[in-house]
Amino acid sequence: MNPIKQILWSILALFVLLLCVEKTNLDLLVQDVFYSSSTQQWILDTTHPVLHFLLYDGAKAAVIGWELLLLIALVFFRKKAIVKAYRQGITIVLIAIPLSVGVVSALKNSTNIACPYALTHYGGDI
Structure with a gap:
């Protein structure tokens, strides 16, 4: 793949990931897997x-x-x-x-x- 295309795709993927984390509770859902509410x-x-x-x-x-x-x-x-x-x-x-x-x-x-x-x-x- 052309290096410029690769950089652009990487930036786009990073932007989409940042949008997902900031606009959804996806990060909290992942963190909840590693946290026990019952034992705090x-x-x-x-x-x-x-x-x-x-x-x-x-x-x-x-x-x-x-x-x-x-x-x-x-x-x-x-x-x-x-x-x-x-x-x-x-x-x-x-x-x-x-x-x-x-x-x-x-x-x-x-x-x-x-x-x-x-x-x-x-x-x-x-």
């Missing part, structure tokens, strides 16, 4: 050390490790055929991961969208 607790309790590691610390470490592996491949193995073949894709991933993390972090700090645990529906204050 999340099914996946992140205070449990193993779950906290898997969902937060481990996931961050895996992304950082993947980023480092790609960077090492691009710098030290740039003459290998496989790295040459995928150099552009590796570069895109190396730029996209920190950029997307930064954009999401900036949006979380600047928008008025609460995390699920902060909503009164889930025992929060908002």
Whole structure:
């Protein structure tokens, strides 16, 4: 597929997804699957050390490790055929991961969208 078409389709899909989340209760329906109203607790309790590691610390470490592996491949193995073949894709991933993390972090700090645990529906204050 033409790269411009691919970008346009991706933007359109993102726009449709944002509309679905903002104009429907789809996000709350998904969150309700993971929340027990009777016990007022999340099914996946992140205070449990193993779950906290898997969902937060481990996931961050895996992304950082993947980023480092790609960077090492691009710098030290740039003459290998496989790295040459995928150099552009590796570069895109190396730029996209920190950029997307930064954009999401900036949006979380600047928008008025609460995390699920902060909503009164889930025992929060908002």
